[in-house]
Amino acid sequence: MSQIEFLQQLHRAGRIGRRELLGRISALGAGAAALTTVVASEDAYAAETPRRGGTMRMGVGGGSTTDSLDPSTWNDSVGTVGGFAFLEALIETGAGNKPEPGLAASWEAKAGATEWVFNLQKGVTFHNGKTFTADDAVFSINMHRGKTKSGAAGAFSAITDVKKTGENQITISLKSGDAEFPMVLTDYHCRMVPDGTTDFSKAIGTGAFTLGGYQPGVRVQGKHFANYWRKDRGFLDAFDLTVINDGTARLNALMSGQVDVINRVDPKVAGLIKTKKDFELVVSPGGWHTVVSLLQDKGALFENHDLRLAMKYGIDREQVVKTLLGGYGNVGMDHPIPRGDANFNTALKPTAFDPDKAKFHLKKSGFAGNVVIQSSEAAFAGAVDMATLFQGNLAKAGLKVDVKKEPADGFWSNVWLKGNCVVSYWAGRTTATQMLDVAYGPTAPWNESRYKNPKFAGLLDAARAEIDAGKRRTILFEAQALMSDDVAALIPAFRNSLDAHTTKVGGHVPTSLSDMDNSAIATRGWMKA
Secondary structure, three states: OOOOHHHHHHHHOOOOOOOHHHHHHHOOOOOOOHHHHHHHHHHHOOOOOOEEEEEEHHEEEOOOOOOOOOHHHHOOHHHHHHHHHHOOOOEEHHHHOOEEEEEEEEEEEEEEEOOOEEEEEEOOOOOOOOOOOOOHHHHHHHHHOOOOOOOHHHHHHEEEEEEEOOOOOEEEEEEEOOHHHHHOOOOOOOOOOOOOOOOOOOOOOOOOOOEEEEEEEOOEEEEEOOOOOOOOOOOOOOOEEEOOOOOOHHHHHHOOOOEEEOOOHHHHHHHHHHOOOOOOEEEEEOOOEEEOOOOOOOOOOOHHHHHHHHHHHHHOOHHHHHOOOOOOOOEEEOOOOOOOOOOOOOOOOOOOOOOOHHHHHHHHHHOOOOOEEEEEEOOOOOOHHHHHHHHHHHHOOOOOEEEOOOHHHHHHHOOOOOOEEEEEOOOOOOOOHHHHHHOOOOOOOOOOOOOOOHHHHHHHHHHHHHHHHHHHHHHHHHHHHHHHHHHEEEEEEOOOOOEEEEEEOOOOOOOOOOOOOOHHHHHHHHOOO
């Protein structure tokens, strides 16, 4: 992808404005003809008018027979892409990673941002005919608090109270001030359901679609909800999502006309799609990153810091970006904050592949056994290849590595969060504080490396409480540096999310968080014909 194309993707994702787009392209030395072409392209893109009707067929990787329609359990793309069609959030992520109204119409902070008041949309109904009220919002938020296995539990641990303060108003109290708290409510698990819900099998929500059919790990179907409250969403009559975990099979399904849109395009074939006039590649630079967890529980293999350092210096990150990501990404620095984030630590430098340093720390660790890396294509296309690449890298440092290829089905429930060394991924979060908290907070259920450095925990608490953006940035810089030095986990690379669709699909745009229009393609997209 050229630099101009990259800037256009940022513009369409709302991360830069039109003036900045043209200014940065001019700075690249582009002439008047190139600028004219870009302006025409962006104008044509902006002028697309949504069309109502039709069925969108999706081929989506990231599904399992252990999947559920309970939003607290969602942990991969099929769960969110399907789930977002049925269940909606109070706050949504808007252009430039800014909060925008969802089922909350407005909000305001009080008492040093330790208390937040949210005014809810009026006249919104659930699929079962019940009116959405503050009781539903309180219940839905509390699903992720206290004794729960929800992936949002870590981020929501700062909440001390959620109460109804009006039929269409709730007030949320926090342990300490958090100027970014509305973005915490954009966590993809936090979806509104009717008060008292215990059976999620019917996917009763306020979304643009009602459940048409559901087979975990196989298929998700939705039918347009006639009483949907928004006019700027929900253009389709229906959607039909087929789980296709194999990357080659997904691509073949798109090319043969079996589906209209796919996610997780293999970077190796991205160039091929760009040459086909009836198909389009959607490139989303953002927070998606690869992770190799290093379990650090007391007595666990990677409690040994020198062994973690041996792994850190013994992997070739540049090779991951070049060979496995096809150049669609950039090198990671063992912390989960992407370069596009305003709080990204610009002082840190990528760790160079250094077998000698790796040998030094391996010897110092006293470890003489084998490391088993568990990996599966369920995580992402190329996950097993990455583990094999690291096996070769680490052999040069004298560390013996065995790669165990795990089956896609059941990977997230049977392997992830359980193995000593597991290849996985994170799609990123809307704020740096949220990303650090949900994946590395000391009480976060999805802290896959069990990272519990007291100094890091203190920095995280301080960042959440700091109202001043500049001071918060300084704290977050220190937290990232600490993670990188301490090797909380191996984060070798950030990858651009790659989707593809036929030219019949409209509204499928690059976004800054995850694939398939931040999982909202069913609600925001449309069929042109």
